[in-house]
Amino acid sequence: MPDKMCLTIMSGSIDRLTGAAVLVSAAVSMDMEVEIFLQLWGLHAFKKDVIQKNMNLSEFNELGEQVAKRLQELKLPMWYELLKQAKELGKVKIYACSLAARIWDVKKEDLEMVDEIIGAGEWIEKMREAKINLFI
């Protein structure tokens, strides 16, 4: 079984994406292979015209400003910067769900960091091989 972590990312909220990016970075540091599958809102958040503008939070909206300030003080890069670094440093593949790609009517070129558009069946096979599987 390859030393691999799979993340199915449904959420497009930056708090959840940040949590995911931290785990991806840690996994890459530990020499794990990482594969990511982007569904509905997750894929939306990777669109070139959305990725940097997105300020959407999943919970505790009133604390968002406070968290953003603390993250800046602690010098944590933005979630997409963390993912870019992880991609440079290790084996990270990002796939777009083909249904989500059709919903948003996007091609690979419209998306940041996405390597391929794949179907759910192929993703199931990839998850079957992973030691760690997360749904975010």
Added chain:
Amino acid sequence: MSMTPEELKKLKVDKVVDARGTSCPGPLLAAKRAISSVPVGGIMEVLSSDPGTKRDLPLWAKKMGHEFLGVIEEPGYWRIFIRRKK
């Protein structure tokens, strides 16, 4: 069997990685980046102000096949010593 602070202070360190400006997982990434510039058998010292690092790095070293030597606690940060084994 980690070394005592006194023993650690006597070590000849080949590379110091100052990751005190970053938060988890920054120090882990910094360690991964830096280890390749340490000669095999050489010692890397990682400075981190993130409390997770002193537990992360021994696990990282074990996973990567390196040797965790020990940790010195300083005010506001930790000094973590690792020997590159391969």
